Amino acid sequence: MPPLFEVKAVDRAVYQDQLRSFLPGRLIDIHTHVWLDEFQAREKDECLRAVTWPQRVALDNSIEDLLEAYRLMFPGKSVLPLIFGAAISLRDDLHAGNDYVRDGPQKYRVPALIFADSRWSETDFEERIDTGHFLGAKVYLTR
DSSP, X not given: OOOSSOOOHHHHHHIIIIITTTSOSEEEXXXXXXXXXXXXXXXXXXXXXXXXXXXXXXXXXXXXXXXHHXXXXXXXXXXXXXXXXXXXXXXXXXXXXXXXXXXXXXXXXXXXXXXXXXXXXXXXXXXXXXXXXXXXXXXXXXX
């Protein structure tokens, strides 16, 4: 499998000279969207009140790719992401994204939030968090 991205000599030099000793040994990334392209709608809502640049940067942002990116960008450091889906548009497959994220804590030992839908009842909302073993919820105005 080819590397996720090329770490150039200048990248290694800046990290070694300016960042490595400045950063702590353990980092927490508290805002980490993960998604697979198959969960994303081909057509987006016209009046989307959210940024769309992440999907322009990467077709997918799988948990595996995320962890590999941390390994490449922060050698010698431990990075723990708090993961959640990216069902920004009402047309995106919210349930598939949440099912994918739900497996993260067990499989990758990372904490996860459910991507919530404002149309869920209070009971349904709490039940989905509990049964999915999520720590809580990520809420967007678009959902």
